[in-house]
Each structure stands twice: as structure tokens, then as C-alpha cells.
Amino acid sequence: MLRDVTAWVLTDGKAGDEVQCLGVADALGLSPESRRVAPRAPFVWGMPWGPIDPREGPGRPGSPIRPPYPDILIASGRRAVPYVRAVKRLSRGRTYTVILKDPRSGPRVADLIWTPEHDRLRGDNVLVTLTSPHRISAARLAAARTHPDPRLAPLPRPRVAVLAGGDSRHHRFTPEDVARLVRDLDTLARSGATPMITASRRTPAPLREALRGLAARSGGFFWDGDGENPYLALLALADGVVVTADSANMVGEAAATGVPVLVFEPSGGHPKLAAFIRGLERHGAVRPFTGRLEALTYEPLDSTPVIAAAIEAGFLRHRAARDASAPA
Template structure:
């Protein structure tokens, strides 16, 4: 396999978003592109060995780490802006910055686990503990949820507004290393929501994710038979109503494993509840604690009517503004290229 020359400075144009195809990573990267008001092309990669094992600490020969046609699309011309999310994407984003001789402005979302100086900007949640002159810290994950996004979702899923209130959305992720979400935990969660239903009536709006174990899907599909229940467990159930659920919910319950879903739920303005098992991983515990301290997240044992809601958690505009200012201050040529 012939290696493309890695260092070949040249002109740069356009924006590319690079991810490993994971839905959460892709959503964050595309959200940032939206916040920066650029129209990116999407590149989903599957790193070859040894890069997929070593990560962004090793970019020698990185043109061979992905399909040859993919690297060619990145190098003729180089992208003016590269946005990557996740450790695998960080390999390509760092390689683009070096191969282009700095023509590409490299933005990495999530801790790349190497010196942030290898990128122009790194966006990382505070619970990662990453610091540096070019690090932009967030509380949660980047997402597009704002008033306009929610209004569009209400229109797209307009029939959901006909459901009885209160509408309780249940957003279900999956198992996570170090987080004890066993069958007893799931049973307790369902029992709590059934008590809410018995007391308040209304509707249950349930959606699962690709990480949800099959046995959880079947358990949840069979639950909440009394009253109005909407359930989405995959493509066989039609279009995923997740945006509509966020838009019409009076309260939202999120499994504690998903930083992305918790962040998006807290961006709606509705009260958000979860059930965090004992002894969670330290970074996840820190994230939950910060959301609780700021009033965005509540233990499911709390009564929905008793919670007070701060303004929605929306960080995208602030993060995008900081990155724009850095581009304009350090690379005005890139700023001009992005505005074309």
C-alpha cells in the first residue's frame, strides 16, 4: 500500500467533520458545525491498526490509517476547518493539522488523552479535568437543542401534543463499565414510574438507543400497560420520535449512563430525573453532581411538582463563539475561508 505524503502544505477550503460513526460523537461534531454556521462534509472512519490501538499519540503514516480515497478527499484541498469527536477522529484531525502545514484549523471534541497543543482547540467537559490555553470546557455534551429546534420537533411530531398530560419521557441508554445498572435497578426504576402514572395519569413516552440491551427493550415494551404509552425500540417501530419526546415532555427521566442524553434533556427546560447507582465512575459522578448542584438534574425519588427549574442548559452558542474568536484572532485566513 503506497503511503501518501503526510506533509504537503497547500491551500485550504471548506469544513470536514470526522467521527467513528458513533451516534453521540457525530451529534456533538455536527452540533458544533451548526453553531459555527458552516456546512460540513461528513467523513466516517474506521481506523486500521496500529492507529486504532495507539490513538492520536501516533500519527506517523496516518494517511494509511483510513481508506485511501478518504485521505485523498481530505488532501485536495485540505479542509480549512476539521472538527473531530472521539479518540479515533483525533488521529485524523491531528494528522490533517500537521500534514497541511497548519493550513487546517483542527478542533477536537472530547479529551484526546494527549497534549491539547497538538490541536488548535480542544472542547472537553469539565469532569475530564483537561486544562490549557486552547481548551474550551463545557459542563455536558454539545447538542443542537434550543427553542427553534424544539419548535421544529413539535411540528414534525405534532400528534404527540394530543397525548394526555403530564407527559413523561423515558430516555434509555445502556450498560456502562463501572455502573451497576442491573435487573434490580431497572425494576426499581419501572416501579417508581408506575407510581407516578398511578398518581398523575398522563402519558409515558419511551425511547431506547442502540446500546440498550434486548432484554431491557422487551421489559420496557411490556411495562406501563395501564394508560397511554408510546414505545420506540428500533427502526421496526418507525421513525425515532426522540426529538418529539424532548419537545412535548412535561418531565424527562434519563438513565444515568448517557452524558449526551442527560445534556440534551437538561437543554429542554423540562425537569430531568435519573437514578444513579451507588459507587459510579468518578468522572460520571462528577458530571451528575454538577448538574444536581446547578438544579438541572434531580433524583427520581424527588416529587416532580416540588422541583425548581433553572434556565435550560445550553452551551453550544458560547462554545462556538469562543472558537470563532480564536480563529479570528489567530487565523484570520481561516475565518475568511469559512465565511465564503
């Protein structure tokens, strides 16, 4: 646990990138300042290789890299990469820089890079794990079980969390996919399981409404956006999880629970996502969803503490080397 250490989280505001950075900061015991870059064209076209947008330079009002510079910078996303380079230069190497996911500009752009197993980037300063960092820690899951969400606690067991994503660059939910998912969830509910459903901003309207109807007729739960987001509570109280394969983050978060994770594949796909799911299958954490609750036993997967430990060790080495080279 780091004390008296300042930190930034730097992204372009994408929720998935920001959550990963905040999860690592949580595990380090840091209270980071969140900063977001918003480069304009044509500067954004050259990222991650080109310069920052001059409008966001350190001396400009509202700059995402205005000083004083932090002890640790945790960034994610290709648009953030030029800004990481700038902070490293402007801080004269004082800031320890971390990039989550392949920056697509080589491993030397930061002091430490984390990448998932299914990406190809490797190097002396590259940390590789099976799953991505997130905020679904064992401690937060335990707290959510100790003080259960009153909307979910009365639901009969077995309770199955349903994490529905949506259309993405690589996946599309066709009408046939929607019908297949709802049919298999209906089969699961008829077997005695209670669905606890949450949708995402990307969930197409036909799927959202079909899931709402499923929850109503099965006595389950559907989060419609009102009240506190029950995402953590769903995972904490679930006896199993059904998750759509369009989001590696959601699949990885589900695998942090230690309960069976059943993956629904919509149309499309990507080799990296497929490799990630195969890795989880080898760990015994996931199987394809076929309308029934599978019996799977595995150790919960959470790479966040591993990543945080690597950052802490690297930062302490970095600080010691910096202090040793400082003039007496």
C-alpha cells in the first residue's frame, strides 16, 4: 500500500479504460485525480505516434496535463499515449508512467505496460496476465454479500446474474441472436433459476425489452436504470453468471466471483476475444451458455492485485533510483 503518493488516471473518457485504471488505483490504495484527453483532428489521426493537441498543452486552461505532475500516472487508450510521453518529458522522468493495454507504439513509451495474454506485446517492462484489471475485488464482493441489495436479497436461489452487452466493433446482436438468448434464458428460468438482469448502454432496444419481459414473467429482476447500479450486487449474490461475449471486461469481472460463468456468443467475434475465452475455459471458469446452470469449480480470477503489486515495486525502484541520482 502506497502512502503520500500522488496519482493521475488519464484516458479519453471511455468507461472501460477508466474503470481498469481506477481498479488498479484502488488496489494501490491511491486516490487518483481523473483527467481526460480530448484531442481534435488532425492530431487525433496520428495517435498514438504523433504529438498532443497543442490546445491541451500544459500551459493551456483546463489542460489534462497541467502541473504539478503526479508520482504515478496510470493511463489507457491510444489517445492518451502522446500525453503520457509528454508528462514523462515534462516531469523530467520524475513521474512513474503506466499504460494499461498495448499502446500500439512499442513497449518503451512507459515505465510499465500491462497487457492481457491474448495481446502480442511482450518486453522486459511488459506485464502479462490472463484477465484485465477491474474494481470487482474480493473485499467489495464480501461487503456486498454482508449487506445485500434489498432489491435482490429476497429473490429465490439459485440466482443467476445476466450481464447483457450489445453491438460492438466485432459483434452484432441479430434478431436470431436475441431470440436464442431469450429462449435459453427462459429455459434456465423454467429449471428454477432466478434471473437478475442488467443491460448496458450498448444493448439494442429489442434485446433490452425482451430481457425486461423475461424478468417479469420469471419473477426475476431487471435493472431499468433507476436507483443505484446493482452491478456489483448482482455478481456478489449470484450462484452463476450468464454474460455476453462482446465485452472482455464483463467476462473477466464475472470470473472474479468464483461462480460458474456461462458465455453467450452473439454474431461476429474476434480472434483475441476467442483466445481470451479459451484461456478462461482452460482455467475452468467458463463454458458456453446452453440454457442450463453448469457446475464449475475454480479459484476466482483477479489480476488487479498482481498488476498493482508490479506497479508498486516498479515505482519504489524508480523513486529509489531517482533519489540516489539527485544532487546532495
